[in-house]
Amino acid sequence: MQRLVEIAPIPPVPLHDLLTYGVPDALHDLAPGMRVRIPLGRQARVGVVAGFAVTPPPGQLRSVLEVLDREPFLPAELLELCRWTARYYLVSLAEVIATIVPRTLPPRLSERVVRLVRRLDDDAGRALARRAPARAHAYRTLLAAENGELVEAAARSAGIPATALRGLVAAGLAETIVREPCPAVPHDERSADRPLLTSAQRSAVEALGMALGQGTSASFVLLGVTGSGKTEVFLAAAEHALAGGRDVVLLVPEIALTHQIVERVRARFGGAVAVLHSGLGLRERWTEWRRIRSREARVVVGARSAVFAPVERLGLLVVDEEHDPAYKQEEGLRYNARDLAVVRARLAGAVVVLASATPSAESYHAARTGRHLLLELPERPTAHALPSVELVDLRRRVHSGASSRLFSDELRAALEENLATGGQTLVFLNRRGFATYLQCAACGTALTCPQCSVTLTLHRAAAALVCHHCHHHRRVPPACAACGGGLEAFGVGTEQIESALRACYPLAAVDRLDRDAAQRVGAQRRILHAWRAGDTDILPRSPESRRRRTSRLRRFHGRRARTTPRARLPSLRAPRQRPGGRARWLRGGAGSVRPRRAAPPPGARSRSRRPGRARSRAAAARAAARPLPVAMPASQRGCARAAHARTRGPRRRRDDAPSASPARN
Structure with a gap:
């Protein structure tokens, strides 16, 4: 009996969740989490295997065309997190998976290489040249290539048709492999400097290290005043997790903070750090995703979308500034990354730390009622006091x-x-x-x-x-x-x-x-x-x-x-100050209003710019750097309007206009 699988197409199909397909016998190693190519309508689409099905759907059953991964693209624990997210936020599983996985295959990241596997003798080579000249040319090119390998893109540039290469593969003379180039890993520079921890920091690190050593899920709320050294507690706990063979995910509320925290994390852990956020391009995102899946990068730093990082052996998950509303996704799939971090840590048997100087009401209440363990950093490690605040009415x-x-x-x-x-x-x-x-x-x-x-x-x-x-x-x-x-x-x-x-x-x-x-x-x-x-x-x-x-x-x-x-802004020049911080902008003012440009003669070409290029960058910079104007007293506004009327001059009557356009030569 043919096996059945449920596949989430990317992008998802409207009004549908998962689609059922048959599995050919040649794809017996298909597993949940793998990406496949499926027929959908008149085209082929990429999808992710969500699980196996038992009952075939009514009508004609279509089969999977190709498997794109040798191992699951989504780990089993991450796939279970997708199912929980779909149930809790009342969305389809296909929509959740499509949010995690990019909608297109990586452009020019994977190279298709044709490799020669069998050589022909002289008679067979001459027969191939008489029967299929293009195929014989491709065969000779593979013989001359280094290691008998040729990238398909380079073959097309050399004038070798794709049909000739496919003919060599069909005849058993060559095979097609997918090669993934190694990404450029940042230089491994580590700093040996370790700041001295305070007694409160050491207690927090010991509690986190004990929870990591037990190998079970645990949740903590790290309450520390501003500048109390919460980041050093994260890094020390991350060292415990990495020493135990587990990986680390560190969430920050905004992309701007990602670059700052990445510098500190790379100073501690070198090039084993990956960055995930929505500001990355498609190539960068695929490269970082592959580094995480291959465990070349064991520490992931990113914004709220990094909660779906494909970490297989998650040990520590940190949510910095957990009170920040930026962790709530409000477009597309709506979710709270802080809540999903707690759920993912529970599913993976990891430790989650919710850190903040002003924790949210729900997190603080959960810590007071025993759902989370409370760790406190009441003082700053340096002698600097907190800044004084002065309120001015x-x-x-x-x-x-x-x-x-x-x-x-x-x-x-x-x-x-x-x-x-x-x-x-x-x-x-x-x-x-x-x-x-x-x-x-x-x-x-x-x-x-x-x-x-x-x-x-x-x-x-x-x-x-x-x-x-x-x-x-x-x-x-x-x-x-x-x-x-x-x-x-x-x-x-x-x-x-x-x-x-x-x-x-x-x-x-x-x-x-x-x-x-x-x-x-x-x-x-x-x-x-x-x-x-x-x-x-x-x-x-x-x-x-x-x-x-x-x-x-x-x-x-x-x-x-x-x-x-x-x-260009109109001639808004002089604001009149009012109580409460309001300013009135007036058209006109002596010396500030330009006279109207004379209308072009009939039949003349307009010199107006193209739409969308009305202002240059230099003009925009000059407008931004223009100082605030001086306020105009109320008594001068009538004079300004009168001066404006004088600069315009008398209006031309309709009778003064020429009766006909000049004839063209």
Whole structure:
């Protein structure tokens, strides 16, 4: 009787979970967790074997075409975690597996090599040349190749058709093998320095080492004040796990922290460290995945998706800053990586550590009720005390000037003192952009997103209004579309903070770290490297810079949000200060409004730029570096409008226009 298997296709088929296929006799070594190639409709797809089936489905049964792995691609324990995730979060098992496994095969990572296995004598060689010249040419090329091997891609480049190679394989003269090139492993540099542990750190390491030695699952909550040395406890516990032949997974809440913690982990364990997060390219992700499966990398560091790392012998799983909401996946497959880490440790018989200076309420309650073991680090290993915190009530302050509206006197004094002593300053603000929204001063209409009905954020560097939910873009209108009145800007963003800091401290090196500034590849690493090297004095930062979230509304609308080309900001020059930190933007002002460009004559070619290239990068940089303007008194606004009307000149009547276009030659 033919064996039946249940396969999760990648990507999953809508309205279906697992598909049942037959197993040919030649594929008798097929096991759950392996990748296979299956017929689906009129094409062949890649799938993962989820298990064996007993009852055949109604209708015609199709068979597996090819097995892509020699051993399970997903370990048995990870496959069981996928089943638990599907049951708990009410999704199909195929969707969970498709989230873990990349949707396409690795591009040019695996090489198909044709190797010569049998030689022909002279008579057989001449007969092959008369009967099949192309096949004879391929045979002679294999004879001349080193070790009798030829990569299929190189053969195609040399003009050898694939049919000739397949003919040699069918005749038993050659065979096809899949070769996986060895990935480049980072240089194995280890540091012999080990900091002295405090008594609390030693107690925590001993408790974790005892749990690792027992070989059973255990869960801990590591509660330590900021700077108490929780990372050293992780690394010491990881040494215990590696010495016992078990592997380690370390989760961090954001990709930006991955590079920092990887440097410390590689300093301790050398090149046996792999990195997994959503920011990796397809080639890098497949390379790291293969290193983990072959146990070349025994320590995995990554963001929330690293909880599904293909570690086969998991011994220690650490969730750093477990209270952080970034561990919750809100797009696609929704899950909490912290909860899945506890479940995976239980399934693998491993030790899980939930570490935080301010643990979540559910984790702390579980530790107090006995579900987790509580480990505490009440003091810092150095003599440095915790920083003092001063709260300043800005509601009772009356500010004057653009900069004092953003910075209190206490903050400015602290900034100047820190700059004078050569220190660095981090300025946090939980909002991107330049202003929170624009509103009409006459009718009160706010500019909102047509899809989400939320207010649009003003981004001056991009010269656009952006929806932070669905990423809808639009250019900044010159006036209110409802009544034609002027527009007011409300709220403050990181762009405005950066501009004000550059204006107040022109000799200081000011940089900005948020999602907009870190869009380009390597930008975030460059900014952090400059900060660690001491090249940056002040760094405004937004908490949103630590993760890239796609829109939940794209899936609701069923399409990508339409974007419009970037355009130059209109002449919004002078803000009028109001109590509460609001600024009014006015069109006009003496010397700040350009006269209207004369209309081109009929029949002339337009010199407008192509859509999408309305602003150059240099113009965007100049707009971002432009200092905040000086406030315009209310008494001068009427004069500004009058000056604007004079610069426009009299309007041309319709009768003055030429009656016909000039004739073309």
